[in-house]
Amino acid sequence: MANVDVNPELVKKIVKQVLNQSMQNSSSTNKKIFAFSIRKDEEPYVKEWAENHPEVEVEYTSELLTPETAKKAKGADGVVVYQQLDYTADTLQALADQGITKMSLRNVGVDNIDMNKVKELGFEITNVPVYSPNAIAEHAAIQTARVLRQTKVLDEKIANGDLRWAPTIGREVRDQTVGVIGTGHIGQVYMQIMEGFGAKVIAYDPFENPELKKQGYYVDSLDDLYAQADVISLHVPATKENFHMINRESIAKMKDNVVIVNCSRGALVDTDAVIEGLDSGKIFGFVMDTYEDEVGIFNEDWRGKEFPDKRLKDLIDRSNVLVTPHTAFYTTHAVRNMVLKAFDNNFKLINGEKADTPVKVG
Numbered sequence: 001m002a003n004v005d006v007n008p009e010l011v012k013k014i015v016k017q018v019l020n021q022s023m024q025n026s027s028s029t030n031k032k033i034f035a036f037s038i039r040k041d042e043e044p045y046v047k048e049w050a051e052n053h054p055e056v057e058v059e060y061t062s063e064l065l066t067p068e069t070a071k072k073a074k075g076a077d078g079v080v081v082y083q084q085l086d087y088t089a090d091t092l093q094a095l096a097d098q099g100i101t102k103m104s105l106r107n108v109g110v111d112n113i114d115m116n117k118v119k120e121l122g123f124e125i126t127n128v129p130v131y132s133p134n135a136i137a138e139h140a141a142i143q144t145a146r147v148l149r150q151t152k153v154l155d156e157k158i159a160n161g162d163l164r165w166a167p168t169i170g171r172e173v174r175d176q177t178v179g180v181i182g183t184g185h186i187g188q189v190y191m192q193i194m195e196g197f198g199a200k201v202i203a204y205d206p207f208e209n210p211e212l213k214k215q216g217y218y219v220d221s222l223d224d225l226y227a228q229a230d231v232i233s234l235h236v237p238a239t240k241e242n243f244h245m246i247n248r249e250s251i252a253k254m255k256d257n258v259v260i261v262n263c264s265r266g267a268l269v270d271t272d273a274v275i276e277g278l279d280s281g282k283i284f285g286f287v288m289d290t291y292e293d294e295v296g297i298f299n300e301d302w303r304g305k306e307f308p309d310k311r312l313k314d315l316i317d318r319s320n321v322l323v324t325p326h327t328a329f330y331t332t333h334a335v336r337n338m339v340l341k342a343f344d345n346n347f348k349l350i351n352g353e354k355a356d357t358p359v360k361v362g
């Protein structure tokens with residue numbers, strides 16, 4: 001028998017091509033998903049999903065979804081979206097007029113969708129509630145360590161040619177008691193990272209995780225956490241009850257030289273109260289990835305223009321405050337998951353299947 005060399009890669013390629021061809025020829029070829037506001041950094045992942053689903057026609061635009069641009073989705077069975085701009089009654093109607101009522105968000109938040117109209121038109125909506133807890137936890141941990149080591153002060157000194165050590169002395173993470181408020185997906189990863197640095201970690205959550213409880217992380221109340229923690233990191237949602245949970249009263253209960261970390265939501269923190277704490281020296285440093293007035297300011301280019309928020313500018317200018325414009329989530333890992341999970345969800349919706357993460361309507 002002749003000895004034939006088989007190239008496994010070539011075989012895989014041919015099999016994939018044949019399968020793709022047969023899928024394209026089959027009756028399920030008429031499904032189409034249209035995606036709006038696709039950024040450059042999302043494009044490779046849209047292409048990745050499309051390549052892995054040759055049976056679906058995928059089209060996209062960088063434009064936001066509006067009553068006018070909705071027409072671009074003509075012929076699609078579902079849409080994939082993500083924008084700060086409201087999904088108004090008119091926008092939803094424009095989609096429904098073309099027979100499109102399956103909409104998959106690439107993000108979590110649904111507060112900019114007209115839910116009454118959604119109900120009226122019978123829309124099915126999905127979101128992506130968990131895309132990479134590590135992205136946010138890692139950012140919070142990096143910034144915590146930077147504040148403790150005063151890296152911003154050092155960077156400024158070095159840039160000005162001042163290479164002296166003192167008085168810019170660091171605090172080691174292992175010497176800190178780190179108090180984590182909210183032990184959900186993100187809080188738990190932050191706890192692991194801080195423990196990796198050697199910190200003592202304590203936590204508070206009204207819904208205690210049984211595993212963490214067994215390991216003895218929980219204190220009984222927020223007041224207990226405030227009294228014991230050198231670093232306090234917030235990982236809770238911005239509910240009505242949590243509005244300004246960090247305020248004058250709670251700051252007064254904290255240890256002197258406390259570090260406060262907010263990579264969660266701006267509304268959790270009374271910014272004026274934190275500024276008072278920074279001015280008095282009670283607060284050693286503040287990490288701020290989210291800001292209560294961030295909408296319309298973050299993710300914009302203010303170079304050469306008048307900066308619109310004096311209070312924020314003052315915080316940005318402080319050496320012991322680390323401001324980032326809500327970028328904790330913004331990693332390749334997270335963005336890929338947001339795109340792929342949204343398309344997976346939409347694919348299930350347009351095939352009449354149960355989506356992985358449907359949004360409860362009404």
Ligand SMILES: NC(=O)c1ccc[n+]([C@@H]2O[C@H](COP(=O)([O-])OP(=O)(O)OC[C@H]3O[C@@H](n4cnc5c(N)ncnc54)[C@H](O)[C@@H]3O)[C@@H](O)[C@H]2O)c1
Binds near residue numbers: 129
């Ligand atoms: N900066 C960013 O880029 C970014 C990205 C994603 C999410 N987030 C924020 O991170 C938050 C946490 O996300 P997650 O995925 O871990 O959510 P999650 O739902 O998994 O966990 C939230 C936890 O907070 C607890 N909680 C609620 N109110 C509390 C309170 N008053 N005190 C203590 N615990 C309380 C809940 O019981 C829950 O266990 C989100 O709500 C969001 O605001 C920020």
